[in-house]
Amino acid sequence: MADYGQQTRPDPDKLLELATRETRGKLTVFLGAAPGVGKTYAMLLRARRLKEDGVDIVIGLAETHGRTETAELLDGLEVLPRKQIGYRGRSLEEFDLDAALVRKPKVLVLDELAHTNAPGSRHPKRHQDIEELIWQGIDVWTAMNVQHLESLSDLVTKITGVIVRETVPDVVLKRADEVLLVDLPPAELIARLKEGKVYLPGNAERAAVGFFKPANLTALRELALRRTADRVDDQMIDLLRQNAIEGPWATGERLLVCVGPDSLSDKVVRTASRLASGLNARWLVVSLTKTSDAGMDIGANQRLDELLDLAERLGAETRRVIAGDFVDEIFRIARRENVTQVVLGRPKGKRFANPFRRSLPDEIVKRFTDVGVHIVTGDEQDKPYVPPAPQKRSRRELAESIAIPVVATAATTLLGLGASEIVHPQNLSMLYLVAVILSAMSSGRFAAIIAAGLSFVLYNYFFIDPIHNLSIAKPHQLFSLIIFLGVALMIGDLAGRLRDQVARSRNQAKNTQALYEFSRKLSGTARLDDVLVAAAMHLHSTFGTGVVILLPEEGDLSLQTAWPPDLTLDNTDMTAVRWAFEKNERSGHDTGTLPQIHWQFLPILTSHGVAGVLGLSMLEHPASLTENEDRMLTAILDQTAIAIDRALLVRENAKTAALQESEQLHAALFSSLSHDLKTPLASITGAVTTLRELGGRIKPEGRDDLLLSIEEEAGRLTRFVSNLFDMTRIEAGTLKVKSSPVDAADVIVSSVERMKKLKPGVAIDISIAPDLATASGDSSLLGQVLFNLLDNAAKYGGEGAISVYAKQDATGVVINVTDQGKGIPAKDIDRIFEKFYRRVKGDGRAAGTGLGLSICRGFVEAMGGTIKAESPAIRKRGTRFIIRLPIFDETKNEDTAA
Amino acid sequence: MNENRILVVDDEPQIQRFLHPALTASGYDVITATTGAEAERMIATSAPDLVILDLGLPDKDGKEVIKTVRAFSEVPIIVLSARDREVEKIAALDLGANDYVEKPFGIGELLARVRTALRQKVAGTSVPSRFEWNGLAVDMAKRVVTLKGEELHLTRKEYQLLVHLVLHPGLVVTHRQLLASVWGAAHVEDVHYLRVFVGQLRAKIEEDPNHPQFIRTEAGVGYRFIAE
Helix, strand or coil: CHHHHHHHCCCHHHHHHHHHHHHCCCEEEEEECCCCCCHHHHHHHHHHHHHHCCCCEEEEECCCCCCHHHHHHCCCCEECCCEEEEECCEEEEECCHHHHHHHCCCEEEECCCCCECCCCCCCCEHHHHHHHHHHCCCEEEEEEEHHHEHHHHHHHHHHHCCCCCCCECHHHHHHCCEEEEECCCHHHHHHHHHCCCCCCCHHHHHHHHHHCCHHHHHHHHHHHHHHHHHHHHHHHHHHHHHCCCCCCCCCCCEEEEEECCCCHHHHHHHHHHHHHHHHCCEEEEEEEEEHHHCCCCHHHHHHHHHHHHHHHHCCCEEEEEEECCHHHHHHHHHHHCCCCEEEEEECCCCCCCCCCCCCHHHHHHHHCCCCEEEEEECCCCCCCCCCCCCCCCCHHHHHHHHHHHHHHHHHHHHHHHHHCCCCCHHHHHHHHHHHHHHHHHHHCHHHHHHHHHHHHHHHHHHHCCCCCCCCCCCHHHHHHHHHHHHHHHHHHHHHHHHHHHHHHHHHHHHHHHHHHHHHHHHHCCCCHHHHHHHHHHHHHHHHCCEEEEEEEECCEEEEEEEECCCCCCCHHHHHHHHHHHHHCCCEECCCCCCCCCCEEEEEEEECCEEEEEEEEEHHHCCCCCCHHHHHHHHHHHHHHHHHHHHHHHHHHHHHHHHHHHHHHHHHHHHHHHHHHHHHHHHHHHHHHHHHHHHHHHCCHHHHHHHHHHHHHHHHHHHHHHHHHHHHHHHHHCCCCCCCEEECHHHHHHHHHHHHHHHCCCCCEEEEECCCCCCEEECHHHHHHHHHHHHHHHHHHCCCCCEEEEEEECCCEEEEEEECCCCCCCCCCCCCCCCCCCCCCCCCCCCCCCCCHHHHHHHHHHHCCCEEEEECCCECCECCEEEEEEEECCHHHHHHHHC | CCCCEEEEECCCHHHHHHHHHHHHHCCCEEEEECCHHHHHHHHHHHCCCEEEEECECCCCEHHHHHHHHHCCCCCCEEEEEECCCHHHHHHHHHHCCCEEEEECCCHHHHHHHHHHHHHHHHHCCCCCCEEEECCEEEECCCCEEEECCEEECCCHHHHHHHHHHHCCCCCEEEHHHHHHHHCCHHHCCCHHHHHHHHHHHHHHHCCCCCCCCCEEEECCCEEEECCC
C-alpha cells in the first residue's frame, strides 16, 4: 500500500533526471538494422532541413563512403575539418573533438557511434566523445547499426556468424533522447548491395556476402525494430512516472543474476540483460566468491571486475559478495531486494561432477519456492574457471624448490641407513614424512611434491626388500608404499598451502602496517604541504612510481608536490588532470580518457567534493595496477583525502581566526575613537546648552567654570584630531624630516612647561647632563614626542614625580622619561607602540587616543632614532621610555647640503 | 518648590561639570556618584527621585547597576548612552531603565526627559481610567477610543498596543516590552508583528501616518507616545 502511495506521486529521481537533461545537449540516434539501410543519408537529409530553418547545425563527421547521392547532401552544410593523428608512421584522420567544442554549434552530426578512436585521441571510443559534447550542451546526432549494441553482440554472432568487435554500451542508447529507426526491407537492401550501393571495406567483401543473407537481415531487422519498440515503451513509462499517472506500468519484477569467474557468466549477463529489458525490470548482478578464496586469486578477481563492468554497461546494479555458503547468501539477497527472478548459469559437460553434491542451480531450485529461476546452460566452449598457472618462479626459487627436497630426502636416507640397525625399516617412512613437511614449509607445495616423489623412490630403493632395487617383493609393502605416497602428498600439499597462507597474511599484515604507519604520520601533520609530501613519498615507496599531487589554485589545478621532485606534466597530462578533477573519475593510463599517456590520474575525494588530483607515473609500472595494489592505492588515497581535508580546515580556521581578530580590533578601535571624540563633544554640547538655556539662573563662578570646561574640552579635541593627522602622515609616509641640529635640553624644558600648563599638579624632575651634544632631528617633532610621553606618564604614572633625564653616549643623545606608576607587564611591553593599543579596555579608562606612543615611535624613527620602553624602571615600579637620537654631524650635513 | 533629588552617575568629570550646575539651576537637588557601587549605595541610602546613569562605568557595567537597583527600587532611571551602543541601550531599557538620552545631548532634551520621568513617577501611584491628548481620547473603563469625538474601531491587539503606549506617556517602550505585554513572552523576538500593528494603528489615529503625531518610532529601540 505504501508502495502504491509512492507511485502515484511524481518520482523525484525522474524529475531530477529531467532537470539535468534540460541543461545537457540532446542525443539523437539513427538506428539501422545493417550497413546500407541509409542512416547517414537520412541523417544528412534531416540536417539540411534544419539548416534551412536556420538552426546552427554542423557536420562533425559523416561517412559518405564515396556515394554521390550522400555526398551531394553535404553541399552547403558546414563540415568541421578532420584532425590528422600520426600513428605508427601512418596518418589517420579523426574527428576533431576540441574543434567541435570550440565551435559549439546547436547541433552536431557525428556519424558512426560504434567507432573506436585512433590511439592518441582523448577517449578510446566515439560514444565517450559524444558524452562530453552532450555535457557541454551540444545536441548530437549519430548513427549506429543494431549489431553493435553490447547486449546483442553475442546474439548477433550466433545469428550471423560475424564477430562484432566494436560495441556500444546499451546505456548510451537507453539515455538517448530520441531514437530514429531507419528501416529498409531486406529484399531492397540486397538489391542495393547488388547495385553496389552499399559500401563495404575491400577485405570484408567475402564475409559480407555471407552476412547479407535474407535470413540474417530479417533477424537483425527484427532486433532493431524490437529495440526501438522497447524504447517507446520505456519512454511511455518514464512519461507516466514523471506525471504520476497511475497505470499498469510497474512490473515490479526484479532480477538477481549470479556470476562467477567462469566463461559462461558473460552469456548469463547478456541473457539477463535481454530478459530485464523485456520485462522492464531492474536487475542486480552479484559476483560470488567463496570466503576461503577471497583475495587469493588475482586472475579471478580481474575476471569478476570485467563481468561487473559489462553488467554496469548494460544497465545493471552490481555487487560483490563474499560468502561461505552461496545458496544462503543468494537467498538472503533475494529476500532483502525483493527479487522475483534469479538468473544463473550451469556449465555443460561437467565431467567430474560429484554425484553426492548437488550443483548450485539445483540447490537454488530446491530452496526457492516463490521465485522464478532461469538457468542459462553452457555449451562445450564454456569452461569453468581454471585458476591461471602460478606465476613463473624465479630461477632462484626454482633451484631452491628442487635443492631443498633433494637435500632433505638424501639426509633422511643417510640417517635411515645409520639407524637401520635399531629402527625397523617400516617406521623409517615417518622420517621421510618429516622431510616432506620440512620441504613444504621452507619452499612450498612444489617442493613438497618433489620431496614426496623422491621419498617414495628412495624409501623403496634403500629400505624395502629387495633392497637396492625399485621392485617390491611383498604385496603388503606395495600397499603401505602407496599409502605412504598418498599421505606424503597430502601432508605436503597441506603444509605448502599453510606456508602460502602464512606468506599472504604476512604480506597483508605488512600492507596494513604500512598503511597504519602512514596514517599515523599524516595525523601528526596539520600543514598542507607536509601532508602532501608525506603522501607523495609514501605512494612512491609503495608503488615505486613517480607521484604528483595537484590542487586547485586560482581557477586552475597546479602542481603542489612531486616525488621525485623533478617530475613535470605536459599539456596533454594537464588535460587528463582537469578531466579527473571535473568529472571525478580516473583518467590517463589504463582508463577511458587519454589512455596513451603514462600518467594515471585519480581524483582525491573528500567530504567536500574533489579536493585535488593524484597522478602516478606508470612508466616504471607498465602493466595496470593489480587488484591488491589498487586496494592499497584507494586506502592511501582515502587517508590522504582526510588529511588534506583537515589541513585545509586548519588553514581555513587560522584565516577565520585572523579575520576575527582583526574585526575585533576594528570594533575596539571604533568604539575607542567614538568614546574619545564623543566625550569632549558631549561636554561641550552640554555646557553650551546649559549656558544658553539656564545661564541666567547660574552663578557667575558656575558660568566661568562652564566656559573653561568648553575651552579645555575643545583643546582636548584639537590634540586628538592633530594626533590623528600626525598618525595619518606617518601611515601615508608623507612625513619628511629635514635633519637639523636640535638642542635637546631646550626642547625638554619647553615640553615640560607645556605639560605643566595643561596639568599644573604634575611633578616633573629634569636632569640634563652637562655638555650635551647637539642631536640631529626636528625640534617640533621631538617636542611632540616628549609631550606625548609626559602626558602618558601623567595619565598612567600614578602620583609619583616624573623624571626626565638626558645624557650622551658613544652613539648618540639619550633621553629617558620615567614614571613611578604600576609599570607594564612584560607580555604587553612590545605592543604598547602599536596603533590604538591601550592596556586598559572598556569605557571607564582614562581618556586617551591610543595613538600617542605610536606617534612617538613614528616621529623618532622618522628622525633616524630609536625608542623603547622598559618596565619596571625603579624598584619594581614605573615605566621608562628611552629615546636615542643620532648626534648632529655638521660636516656630513654640509656635504649633503653642498 | 519641587526639590526633587537627582543622582548623576558618571565617571567623566567633564560631564558632571556641566550637569551639576544645569540641574541645580533647574531646581533639582543634585548628588553625584562616579562608580556603579557608589551609585547602588546612594540609591539605597539617599532615596533620590531620579537617577541619570552613564552605562560606561569604571567598576561595573551600568546594566548591572540597573538590575541591582530594580530589585529594591522603582526609582526612574534615565540612561546616558552613545549612539553606537544600540544593543546596550535596548538591554538597559528592557532591564528596567525608563528612558535614554544619546550623547552628545543638549541640556533641554535631558531636562524634558527628566520632567516626563518624574511626572510618570507621580502618576504611577494611581492609574487614571481616561487619557486625552490632542483630540485622541482613550477611555479604559469603557474600552472606547475616540478621535475628535468620533469613535474608532480598533482590533483587540491595536487597542492593547495603544493602551500600553499611553500608560507610559512620553517614555520610550521597547519592542520587547510591547511584544511581551501584548503578544506574550513567547513572541518577544517577533518585531515584525509590531511594525504591522503599529502601522494599522497609525492609519486609524494619525492624521498623516507618514508624519505621526502620537506614536513616534525610536529606530531600532521601540516606540514613544508623545503626550506633550
